[in-house]
Amino acid sequence: MTDEEKKLSEDNKTNSNQYSSKQILLVEDDDFLGELLEKKLSNSNLMVSRVKSGGEAFSFLKNNQASLIVLDIVLPQMDGYEILSKLKSDEDIKDIPVIFLSNLGQRYNIEKGESLGAEEFLVKSEVSLDEIVLKIKKVLDKFSL
Amino acid sequence: MKKNHEKNSPTFQIILSFLSLYIAIMLALFPTEIVNDIWVQWSLITVLFLIVFMFQFYVLNEKVKSEREYNKKLEKVVKEQEESAKLLIRRDTELTQANIRLKELDKTKSEFVSVAAHQLRTPLVGVKWGLDSVLDNESDHLTDKQKKILENIKKSNDIMIRLVADLLKSESMEIGAQKMRRDQVDVKNLVEDAVSYLVGRAKEKNINISVENISLPDIFIDPERIREVFQNLLENSINYTPEGGEVLVGFERNEDSVTIKITDTGIGIPEDRHNEVFSKFFRSDGAIKMETQGTGLGLFVSKGIVEKHNGKIWFESTKGLGTKFYVQLPIEVAK
Numbered sequence: 178m179t180d181e182e183k184k185l186s187e188d189n190k191t192n193s194n195q196y197s198s199k200q201i202l203l204v205e206d207d208d209f210l211g212e213l214l215e216k217k218l219s220n221s222n223l224m225v226s227r228v229k230s231g232g233e234a235f236s237f238l239k240n241n242q243a244s245l246i247v248l249d250i251v252l253p254q255m256d257g258y259e260i261l262s263k264l265k266s267d268e269d270i271k272d273i274p275v276i277f278l279s280n281l282g283q284r285y286n287i288e289k290g291e292s293l294g295a296e297e298f299l300v301k302s303e304v305s306l307d308e309i310v311l312k313i314k315k316v317l318d319k320f321s322l
Numbered sequence: 323m324k325k326n327h328e329k330n331s332p333t334f335q336i337i338l339s340f341l342s343l344y345i346a347i348m349l350a351l352f353p354t355e356i357v358n359d360i361w362v363q364w365s366l367i368t369v370l371f372l373i374v375f376m377f378q379f380y381v382l383n384e385k386v387k388s389e390r391e392y393n394k395k396l397e398k399v400v401k402e403q404e405e406s407a408k409l410l411i412r413r414d415t416e417l418t419q420a421n422i423r424l425k426e427l428d429k430t431k432s433e434f435v436s437v438a439a440h441q442l443r444t445p446l447v448g449v450k451w452g453l454d455s456v457l458d459n460e461s462d463h464l465t466d467k468q469k470k471i472l473e474n475i476k477k478s479n480d481i482m483i484r485l486v487a488d489l490l491k492s493e494s495m496e497i498g499a500q501k502m503r504r505d506q507v508d509v510k511n512l513v514e515d516a517v518s519y520l521v522g523r524a525k526e527k528n529i530n531i532s533v534e535n536i537s538l539p540d541i542f543i544d545p546e547r548i549r550e551v552f553q554n555l556l557e558n559s560i561n562y563t564p565e566g567g568e569v570l571v572g573f574e575r576n577e578d579s580v581t582i583k584i585t586d587t588g589i590g591i592p593e594d595r596h597n598e599v600f601s602k603f604f605r606s607d608g609a610i611k612m613e614t615q616g617t618g619l620g621l622f623v624s625k626g627i628v629e630k631h632n633g634k635i636w637f638e639s640t641k642g643l644g645t646k647f648y649v650q651l652p653i654e655v656a657k
Contacts, residue, residue, distance in 0.1 A: 213451045280443040301447040
Protein backbone atom coordinates (compact mmCIF):
# COMPACT_ATOMS: atom_id res chain seq x y z
CA MET A 178 0.00 0.00 0.00
CA THR A 179 1.43 3.42 -0.88
CA ASP A 180 1.53 6.26 1.64
CA GLU A 181 -1.32 7.94 -0.20
CA GLU A 182 -3.45 4.86 0.04
CA LYS A 183 -2.62 4.46 3.75
CA LYS A 184 -3.73 8.05 4.36
CA LEU A 185 -6.91 7.55 2.34
CA SER A 186 -7.62 4.39 4.30
CA GLU A 187 -7.27 6.27 7.58
CA ASP A 188 -9.43 9.18 6.32
CA ASN A 189 -12.06 6.78 5.11
CA LYS A 190 -12.26 5.03 8.44
CA THR A 191 -13.34 8.33 10.00
CA ASN A 192 -15.59 9.39 7.12
CA SER A 193 -17.28 6.08 6.40
CA ASN A 194 -20.76 7.56 5.91
CA GLN A 195 -19.89 9.83 3.01
CA TYR A 196 -20.02 6.92 0.56
CA SER A 197 -23.14 5.20 1.89
CA SER A 198 -25.36 6.93 -0.68
CA LYS A 199 -23.12 5.99 -3.61
CA GLN A 200 -24.44 3.12 -5.68
CA ILE A 201 -21.74 0.94 -7.18
CA LEU A 202 -22.70 -1.29 -10.09
CA LEU A 203 -20.46 -4.36 -10.22
CA VAL A 204 -20.38 -6.28 -13.50
CA GLU A 205 -18.72 -9.64 -12.71
CA ASP A 206 -19.80 -13.04 -14.00
CA ASP A 207 -17.63 -15.17 -11.66
CA ASP A 208 -19.86 -15.98 -8.68
CA PHE A 209 -17.08 -16.58 -6.14
CA LEU A 210 -15.14 -13.42 -7.02
CA GLY A 211 -18.38 -11.45 -7.32
CA GLU A 212 -19.50 -12.50 -3.83
CA LEU A 213 -16.13 -11.63 -2.30
CA LEU A 214 -16.21 -8.20 -3.94
CA GLU A 215 -19.80 -7.54 -2.95
CA LYS A 216 -19.07 -8.48 0.65
CA LYS A 217 -15.96 -6.29 0.78
CA LEU A 218 -17.68 -3.27 -0.75
CA SER A 219 -20.70 -3.63 1.56
CA ASN A 220 -18.42 -3.90 4.58
CA SER A 221 -16.76 -0.67 3.39
CA ASN A 222 -20.09 1.18 3.57
CA LEU A 223 -20.66 1.19 -0.16
CA MET A 224 -24.00 0.29 -1.76
CA VAL A 225 -23.33 -2.36 -4.32
CA SER A 226 -25.43 -4.21 -6.88
CA ARG A 227 -23.95 -7.02 -8.92
CA VAL A 228 -24.89 -8.11 -12.43
CA LYS A 229 -23.28 -10.76 -14.59
CA SER A 230 -23.43 -9.33 -18.10
CA GLY A 231 -23.64 -6.19 -20.21
CA GLY A 232 -27.31 -6.81 -20.94
CA GLU A 233 -28.13 -6.97 -17.24
CA ALA A 234 -26.02 -3.86 -16.64
CA PHE A 235 -27.95 -1.78 -19.18
CA SER A 236 -31.27 -3.08 -17.80
CA PHE A 237 -30.16 -2.04 -14.31
CA LEU A 238 -29.10 1.42 -15.49
CA LYS A 239 -32.48 2.04 -17.17
CA ASN A 240 -34.19 2.00 -13.81
CA ASN A 241 -31.45 2.88 -11.33
CA GLN A 242 -28.75 5.47 -10.77
CA ALA A 243 -25.12 4.42 -10.41
CA SER A 244 -22.27 6.54 -9.12
CA LEU A 245 -19.61 4.22 -10.45
CA ILE A 246 -19.32 1.01 -12.46
CA VAL A 247 -16.74 -1.71 -11.72
CA LEU A 248 -16.48 -3.64 -14.94
CA ASP A 249 -14.87 -6.99 -15.76
CA ILE A 250 -13.71 -7.53 -19.34
CA VAL A 251 -14.14 -11.23 -20.09
CA LEU A 252 -17.93 -11.51 -19.86
CA PRO A 253 -20.59 -13.52 -21.64
CA GLN A 254 -22.03 -12.19 -24.93
CA MET A 255 -20.60 -8.66 -24.71
CA ASP A 256 -17.08 -8.01 -23.40
CA GLY A 257 -16.18 -5.15 -21.10
CA TYR A 258 -14.75 -3.02 -23.91
CA GLU A 259 -17.97 -3.22 -25.88
CA ILE A 260 -20.00 -2.42 -22.78
CA LEU A 261 -17.87 0.66 -22.08
CA SER A 262 -18.17 1.85 -25.68
CA LYS A 263 -21.95 1.56 -25.50
CA LEU A 264 -22.01 3.32 -22.14
CA LYS A 265 -20.03 6.22 -23.56
CA SER A 266 -22.35 6.55 -26.53
CA ASP A 267 -25.47 6.87 -24.35
CA GLU A 268 -26.05 10.48 -23.32
CA ASP A 269 -27.86 9.51 -20.10
CA ILE A 270 -25.11 7.29 -18.70
CA LYS A 271 -21.89 8.31 -20.44
CA ASP A 272 -20.65 10.33 -17.47
CA ILE A 273 -20.71 7.45 -14.97
CA PRO A 274 -17.06 6.71 -14.17
CA VAL A 275 -15.89 3.19 -14.96
CA ILE A 276 -13.12 1.15 -13.35
CA PHE A 277 -12.00 -1.94 -15.26
CA LEU A 278 -11.26 -4.86 -12.96
CA SER A 279 -9.90 -7.76 -14.98
CA ASN A 280 -7.35 -10.54 -15.10
CA LEU A 281 -6.28 -9.34 -18.53
CA GLY A 282 -3.25 -7.23 -17.78
CA GLN A 283 -1.22 -6.81 -20.93
CA ARG A 284 -0.23 -3.29 -21.84
CA TYR A 285 -2.49 -3.28 -24.89
CA ASN A 286 -5.45 -4.32 -22.67
CA ILE A 287 -4.78 -1.42 -20.32
CA GLU A 288 -4.21 1.08 -23.11
CA LYS A 289 -7.39 -0.02 -24.85
CA GLY A 290 -9.36 0.38 -21.64
CA GLU A 291 -7.97 3.85 -21.03
CA SER A 292 -8.55 4.92 -24.62
CA LEU A 293 -12.23 3.93 -24.29
CA GLY A 294 -12.54 6.22 -21.28
CA ALA A 295 -12.02 4.04 -18.20
CA GLU A 296 -10.92 5.97 -15.12
CA GLU A 297 -8.75 3.14 -13.82
CA PHE A 298 -7.61 -0.29 -14.98
CA LEU A 299 -7.01 -2.73 -12.14
CA VAL A 300 -5.55 -6.19 -12.68
CA LYS A 301 -7.29 -8.52 -10.25
CA SER A 302 -4.22 -10.58 -9.47
CA GLU A 303 -2.23 -7.44 -8.61
CA VAL A 304 -4.66 -5.77 -6.20
CA SER A 305 -6.06 -6.74 -2.83
CA LEU A 306 -9.69 -6.17 -1.88
CA ASP A 307 -8.59 -3.23 0.29
CA GLU A 308 -6.80 -1.64 -2.65
CA ILE A 309 -9.89 -2.02 -4.83
CA VAL A 310 -12.00 -0.21 -2.21
CA LEU A 311 -9.42 2.57 -2.00
CA LYS A 312 -9.41 3.05 -5.77
CA ILE A 313 -13.20 3.13 -5.88
CA LYS A 314 -13.33 5.78 -3.17
CA LYS A 315 -10.62 7.78 -4.90
CA VAL A 316 -12.64 7.87 -8.13
CA LEU A 317 -15.86 8.67 -6.26
CA ASP A 318 -14.08 11.59 -4.58
CA LYS A 319 -12.82 12.81 -7.93
CA PHE A 320 -16.31 12.79 -9.44
CA SER A 321 -18.05 14.33 -6.49
CA LEU A 322 -15.93 17.51 -6.73
CA MET B 323 12.94 -10.91 -84.22
CA LYS B 324 11.50 -9.15 -87.26
CA LYS B 325 12.94 -9.87 -90.67
CA ASN B 326 14.47 -6.87 -92.36
CA HIS B 327 12.58 -5.54 -95.35
CA GLU B 328 14.13 -6.87 -98.52
CA LYS B 329 15.21 -3.50 -99.72
CA ASN B 330 16.88 -2.70 -96.36
CA SER B 331 18.78 -6.00 -96.16
CA PRO B 332 22.56 -5.64 -95.91
CA THR B 333 23.09 -7.88 -98.92
CA PHE B 334 20.95 -5.79 -101.21
CA GLN B 335 22.63 -2.59 -100.09
CA ILE B 336 26.05 -4.01 -100.66
CA ILE B 337 25.14 -5.10 -104.19
CA LEU B 338 23.61 -1.75 -104.99
CA SER B 339 26.53 0.28 -103.74
CA PHE B 340 29.09 -1.76 -105.54
CA LEU B 341 27.12 -1.75 -108.76
CA SER B 342 27.00 2.03 -108.59
CA LEU B 343 30.69 2.23 -107.94
CA TYR B 344 31.39 -0.25 -110.74
CA ILE B 345 29.48 1.78 -113.26
CA ALA B 346 31.15 5.00 -112.10
CA ILE B 347 34.60 3.57 -112.45
CA MET B 348 33.75 2.03 -115.83
CA LEU B 349 32.62 5.39 -117.10
CA ALA B 350 35.69 7.07 -115.67
CA LEU B 351 38.11 4.56 -117.16
CA PHE B 352 36.40 4.20 -120.55
CA PRO B 353 38.70 6.51 -122.52
CA THR B 354 41.89 5.19 -120.72
CA GLU B 355 45.15 4.62 -122.53
CA ILE B 356 46.54 2.02 -120.09
CA VAL B 357 44.89 -0.92 -121.84
CA ASN B 358 43.71 -0.39 -125.37
CA ASP B 359 41.43 -3.34 -125.78
CA ILE B 360 38.10 -2.38 -124.34
CA TRP B 361 37.09 -5.96 -123.58
CA VAL B 362 40.32 -6.58 -121.64
CA GLN B 363 39.61 -3.38 -119.75
CA TRP B 364 36.11 -4.44 -118.92
CA SER B 365 37.27 -7.98 -117.94
CA LEU B 366 40.06 -6.80 -115.66
CA ILE B 367 37.93 -4.27 -113.89
CA THR B 368 35.05 -6.73 -113.57
CA VAL B 369 37.35 -9.39 -112.04
CA LEU B 370 38.80 -6.76 -109.68
CA PHE B 371 35.37 -5.70 -108.56
CA LEU B 372 34.22 -9.25 -108.20
CA ILE B 373 37.17 -9.97 -105.88
CA VAL B 374 36.57 -6.80 -103.85
CA PHE B 375 32.86 -7.44 -103.83
CA MET B 376 33.28 -11.04 -102.63
CA PHE B 377 35.64 -9.93 -99.90
CA GLN B 378 33.31 -7.16 -98.71
CA PHE B 379 30.38 -9.50 -98.93
CA TYR B 380 32.21 -12.04 -96.80
CA VAL B 381 33.18 -9.42 -94.20
CA LEU B 382 29.70 -7.97 -94.01
CA ASN B 383 28.11 -11.38 -93.92
CA GLU B 384 30.29 -12.30 -90.97
CA LYS B 385 29.29 -9.05 -89.32
CA VAL B 386 25.63 -9.77 -89.90
CA LYS B 387 26.09 -13.29 -88.61
CA SER B 388 27.78 -12.11 -85.44
CA GLU B 389 25.09 -9.48 -84.97
CA ARG B 390 22.44 -12.13 -85.32
CA GLU B 391 24.27 -14.32 -82.82
CA TYR B 392 24.58 -11.35 -80.47
CA ASN B 393 20.87 -10.65 -80.84
CA LYS B 394 20.11 -14.28 -80.11
CA LYS B 395 22.26 -14.13 -76.97
CA LEU B 396 20.60 -10.87 -76.00
CA GLU B 397 17.19 -12.46 -76.49
CA LYS B 398 18.31 -15.35 -74.31
CA VAL B 399 19.56 -12.97 -71.59
CA VAL B 400 16.34 -10.94 -71.75
CA LYS B 401 14.34 -14.16 -71.48
CA GLU B 402 16.43 -15.29 -68.51
CA GLN B 403 15.95 -11.93 -66.84
CA GLU B 404 12.22 -12.13 -67.42
CA GLU B 405 12.25 -15.59 -65.84
CA SER B 406 14.31 -14.25 -62.90
CA ALA B 407 11.94 -11.31 -62.47
CA LYS B 408 8.97 -13.70 -62.47
CA LEU B 409 10.78 -15.88 -59.92
CA LEU B 410 11.51 -12.83 -57.74
CA ILE B 411 7.87 -11.75 -57.88
CA ARG B 412 6.82 -15.30 -57.00
CA ARG B 413 9.30 -15.43 -54.08
CA ASP B 414 8.17 -11.98 -52.91
CA THR B 415 4.56 -13.13 -52.95
CA GLU B 416 5.49 -16.31 -51.07
CA LEU B 417 7.50 -14.31 -48.51
CA THR B 418 4.64 -11.83 -48.06
CA GLN B 419 2.22 -14.71 -47.53
CA ALA B 420 4.63 -16.42 -45.13
CA ASN B 421 5.02 -13.14 -43.27
CA ILE B 422 1.23 -12.77 -43.01
CA ARG B 423 0.98 -16.35 -41.71
CA LEU B 424 3.75 -15.70 -39.17
CA LYS B 425 2.04 -12.53 -37.97
CA GLU B 426 -1.24 -14.44 -37.65
CA LEU B 427 0.59 -17.18 -35.77
CA ASP B 428 2.20 -14.59 -33.49
CA LYS B 429 -1.23 -13.07 -32.91
CA THR B 430 -2.70 -16.49 -32.16
CA LYS B 431 0.16 -17.26 -29.78
CA SER B 432 -0.23 -13.87 -28.15
CA GLU B 433 -3.97 -14.40 -27.72
CA PHE B 434 -3.36 -17.91 -26.40
CA VAL B 435 -0.82 -16.63 -23.88
CA SER B 436 -3.23 -13.86 -22.84
CA VAL B 437 -6.13 -16.30 -22.46
CA ALA B 438 -3.94 -18.85 -20.65
CA ALA B 439 -2.73 -16.16 -18.26
CA HIS B 440 -6.30 -15.04 -17.66
CA GLN B 441 -7.46 -18.61 -16.98
CA LEU B 442 -4.55 -19.28 -14.65
CA ARG B 443 -5.03 -16.03 -12.78
CA THR B 444 -8.74 -16.46 -12.09
CA PRO B 445 -8.42 -19.27 -9.52
CA LEU B 446 -5.31 -17.63 -8.06
CA VAL B 447 -7.30 -14.43 -7.53
CA GLY B 448 -10.02 -16.50 -5.91
CA VAL B 449 -7.48 -17.82 -3.40
CA LYS B 450 -5.96 -14.35 -2.88
CA TRP B 451 -9.24 -12.55 -2.23
CA GLY B 452 -10.68 -15.48 -0.32
CA LEU B 453 -7.76 -15.38 2.07
CA ASP B 454 -8.04 -11.56 2.30
CA SER B 455 -11.69 -11.98 3.23
CA VAL B 456 -11.10 -14.67 5.86
CA LEU B 457 -8.20 -12.80 7.45
CA ASP B 458 -10.27 -9.58 7.43
CA ASN B 459 -13.55 -10.90 8.73
CA GLU B 460 -12.77 -14.04 10.66
CA SER B 461 -9.45 -13.24 12.32
CA ASP B 462 -11.17 -13.10 15.74
CA HIS B 463 -12.20 -16.73 15.31
CA LEU B 464 -8.78 -17.93 14.19
CA THR B 465 -5.97 -19.17 16.34
CA ASP B 466 -2.50 -17.71 15.80
CA LYS B 467 -1.42 -20.97 14.21
CA GLN B 468 -4.34 -20.87 11.76
CA LYS B 469 -3.57 -17.24 10.88
CA LYS B 470 0.06 -18.14 10.25
CA ILE B 471 -0.93 -21.01 7.97
CA LEU B 472 -3.27 -18.74 6.04
CA GLU B 473 -0.56 -16.07 5.73
CA ASN B 474 1.83 -18.70 4.35
CA ILE B 475 -0.82 -19.87 1.88
CA LYS B 476 -1.20 -16.23 0.81
CA LYS B 477 2.56 -15.90 0.27
CA SER B 478 2.69 -19.09 -1.81
CA ASN B 479 -0.25 -17.88 -3.81
CA ASP B 480 1.48 -14.53 -4.41
CA ILE B 481 4.50 -16.43 -5.74
CA MET B 482 2.23 -18.35 -8.12
CA ILE B 483 0.67 -15.08 -9.29
CA ARG B 484 4.11 -13.62 -9.88
CA LEU B 485 5.20 -16.73 -11.75
CA VAL B 486 2.23 -16.46 -14.09
CA ALA B 487 3.02 -12.77 -14.65
CA ASP B 488 6.68 -13.52 -15.37
CA LEU B 489 5.79 -16.41 -17.68
CA LEU B 490 3.43 -14.15 -19.54
CA LYS B 491 6.11 -11.47 -19.89
CA SER B 492 8.72 -13.95 -21.07
CA GLU B 493 6.35 -15.45 -23.63
CA SER B 494 5.37 -11.96 -24.82
CA MET B 495 9.07 -11.12 -25.15
CA GLU B 496 9.72 -14.25 -27.19
CA ILE B 497 6.87 -13.69 -29.60
CA GLY B 498 7.72 -10.05 -29.92
CA ALA B 499 4.42 -8.90 -28.47
CA GLN B 500 6.16 -6.59 -26.00
CA LYS B 501 6.19 -3.17 -27.63
CA MET B 502 8.43 -0.56 -26.13
CA ARG B 503 7.42 3.06 -25.83
CA ARG B 504 9.93 5.83 -26.26
CA ASP B 505 9.59 8.65 -23.72
CA GLN B 506 12.24 11.17 -22.74
CA VAL B 507 13.25 10.05 -19.26
CA ASP B 508 15.61 11.10 -16.50
CA VAL B 509 17.09 7.67 -15.83
CA LYS B 510 18.40 8.66 -12.40
CA ASN B 511 14.83 9.50 -11.31
CA LEU B 512 13.71 6.15 -12.63
CA VAL B 513 16.34 4.34 -10.56
CA GLU B 514 15.26 6.32 -7.50
CA ASP B 515 11.62 5.29 -8.14
CA ALA B 516 12.69 1.65 -8.25
CA VAL B 517 14.75 2.08 -5.06
CA SER B 518 11.84 3.74 -3.20
CA TYR B 519 9.66 0.74 -4.04
CA LEU B 520 12.18 -1.60 -2.40
CA VAL B 521 13.57 0.47 0.44
CA GLY B 522 11.16 -1.16 2.92
CA ARG B 523 12.39 -4.63 2.06
CA ALA B 524 16.01 -3.47 2.29
CA LYS B 525 15.35 -2.00 5.74
CA GLU B 526 13.93 -5.33 6.95
CA LYS B 527 17.34 -6.88 6.22
CA ASN B 528 19.28 -3.84 7.38
CA ILE B 529 20.71 -3.43 3.88
CA ASN B 530 21.84 0.04 2.89
CA ILE B 531 20.94 1.15 -0.68
CA SER B 532 22.70 4.22 -2.02
CA VAL B 533 22.41 5.94 -5.39
CA GLU B 534 25.27 7.96 -6.87
CA ASN B 535 24.54 11.66 -7.21
CA ILE B 536 25.43 12.58 -10.79
CA SER B 537 24.01 14.60 -13.62
CA LEU B 538 22.90 12.54 -16.62
CA PRO B 539 21.28 13.37 -19.96
CA ASP B 540 17.69 12.29 -20.56
CA ILE B 541 17.34 9.16 -22.64
CA PHE B 542 14.53 7.79 -24.78
CA ILE B 543 13.21 4.64 -23.15
CA ASP B 544 10.04 2.88 -22.07
CA PRO B 545 9.97 4.09 -18.44
CA GLU B 546 7.67 1.32 -17.19
CA ARG B 547 9.71 -1.49 -18.73
CA ILE B 548 13.12 -0.11 -17.76
CA ARG B 549 11.89 0.55 -14.23
CA GLU B 550 10.94 -3.15 -14.15
CA VAL B 551 14.53 -4.00 -15.10
CA PHE B 552 15.96 -1.83 -12.31
CA GLN B 553 13.45 -3.24 -9.84
CA ASN B 554 14.35 -6.77 -10.82
CA LEU B 555 18.09 -6.16 -10.45
CA LEU B 556 17.68 -4.30 -7.14
CA GLU B 557 15.32 -6.97 -5.84
CA ASN B 558 17.85 -9.68 -6.70
CA SER B 559 20.59 -7.69 -4.98
CA ILE B 560 18.50 -7.31 -1.83
CA ASN B 561 17.31 -10.91 -1.87
CA TYR B 562 20.76 -12.39 -2.34
CA THR B 563 22.61 -10.08 0.06
CA PRO B 564 22.82 -11.21 3.69
CA GLU B 565 21.68 -8.91 6.49
CA GLY B 566 23.77 -5.81 7.02
CA GLY B 567 25.03 -5.77 3.45
CA GLU B 568 25.13 -2.99 0.87
CA VAL B 569 23.70 -2.19 -2.55
CA LEU B 570 25.23 0.67 -4.56
CA VAL B 571 23.82 2.18 -7.73
CA GLY B 572 26.34 4.04 -9.86
CA PHE B 573 26.25 5.58 -13.32
CA GLU B 574 28.65 6.06 -16.18
CA ARG B 575 28.17 8.52 -19.00
CA ASN B 576 29.67 7.69 -22.38
CA GLU B 577 29.43 9.61 -25.64
CA ASP B 578 26.37 7.79 -26.90
CA SER B 579 25.15 5.81 -23.92
CA VAL B 580 24.48 5.75 -20.20
CA THR B 581 25.47 2.76 -18.06
CA ILE B 582 23.74 1.97 -14.79
CA LYS B 583 25.77 -0.21 -12.40
CA ILE B 584 24.17 -2.09 -9.52
CA THR B 585 26.69 -3.56 -7.10
CA ASP B 586 25.92 -5.70 -4.06
CA THR B 587 27.85 -7.46 -1.31
CA GLY B 588 25.77 -10.58 -1.75
CA ILE B 589 26.38 -14.28 -2.20
CA GLY B 590 27.63 -13.93 -5.77
CA ILE B 591 27.06 -16.32 -8.66
CA PRO B 592 29.34 -19.36 -9.07
CA GLU B 593 31.48 -19.11 -12.19
CA ASP B 594 30.22 -22.36 -13.63
CA ARG B 595 26.70 -20.88 -13.73
CA HIS B 596 27.63 -17.56 -15.34
CA ASN B 597 26.56 -18.52 -18.82
CA GLU B 598 23.12 -19.60 -17.56
CA VAL B 599 22.29 -16.39 -15.74
CA PHE B 600 20.10 -14.89 -18.46
CA SER B 601 18.39 -18.14 -19.40
CA LYS B 602 14.84 -18.95 -18.40
CA PHE B 603 14.30 -20.27 -14.88
CA PHE B 604 17.91 -19.73 -13.78
CA ARG B 605 18.28 -19.76 -10.03
CA SER B 606 21.67 -20.29 -8.49
CA ASP B 607 22.10 -22.92 -5.77
CA GLY B 608 22.93 -20.19 -3.28
CA ALA B 609 19.61 -18.46 -3.98
CA ILE B 610 17.69 -21.64 -3.33
CA LYS B 611 19.58 -22.17 -0.07
CA MET B 612 18.64 -18.65 0.97
CA GLU B 613 15.01 -19.59 0.25
CA THR B 614 14.50 -16.55 -1.89
CA GLN B 615 11.23 -16.38 -3.75
CA GLY B 616 12.34 -15.63 -7.29
CA THR B 617 10.71 -17.29 -10.29
CA GLY B 618 13.91 -17.46 -12.30
CA LEU B 619 12.42 -15.41 -15.13
CA GLY B 620 13.35 -11.90 -14.04
CA LEU B 621 16.77 -11.72 -15.70
CA PHE B 622 15.51 -13.42 -18.86
CA VAL B 623 12.78 -10.80 -19.18
CA SER B 624 15.12 -7.94 -18.18
CA LYS B 625 17.60 -8.91 -20.88
CA GLY B 626 14.81 -8.96 -23.43
CA ILE B 627 13.65 -5.49 -22.41
CA VAL B 628 17.17 -4.00 -22.50
CA GLU B 629 17.93 -5.53 -25.88
CA LYS B 630 14.69 -4.20 -27.31
CA HIS B 631 16.09 -0.78 -26.43
CA ASN B 632 19.28 -1.64 -28.38
CA GLY B 633 21.05 -1.73 -25.03
CA LYS B 634 23.26 -4.27 -23.30
CA ILE B 635 23.14 -6.03 -19.95
CA TRP B 636 26.01 -7.96 -18.39
CA PHE B 637 27.52 -8.70 -15.01
CA GLU B 638 30.60 -9.54 -13.00
CA SER B 639 30.31 -11.84 -10.04
CA THR B 640 32.41 -13.92 -7.69
CA LYS B 641 30.87 -16.50 -5.39
CA GLY B 642 30.84 -15.20 -1.84
CA LEU B 643 31.98 -11.70 -2.82
CA GLY B 644 29.00 -10.11 -4.52
CA THR B 645 27.73 -9.20 -7.96
CA LYS B 646 27.77 -6.16 -10.20
CA PHE B 647 25.19 -5.78 -12.95
CA TYR B 648 25.61 -3.32 -15.81
CA VAL B 649 22.78 -1.96 -17.93
CA GLN B 650 23.88 0.15 -20.87
CA LEU B 651 21.24 2.17 -22.72
CA PRO B 652 21.78 4.32 -25.81
CA ILE B 653 21.08 8.02 -25.47
CA GLU B 654 19.58 8.49 -28.94
CA VAL B 655 16.81 6.32 -30.36
CA ALA B 656 18.29 4.15 -33.12
CA LYS B 657 16.92 5.28 -36.47
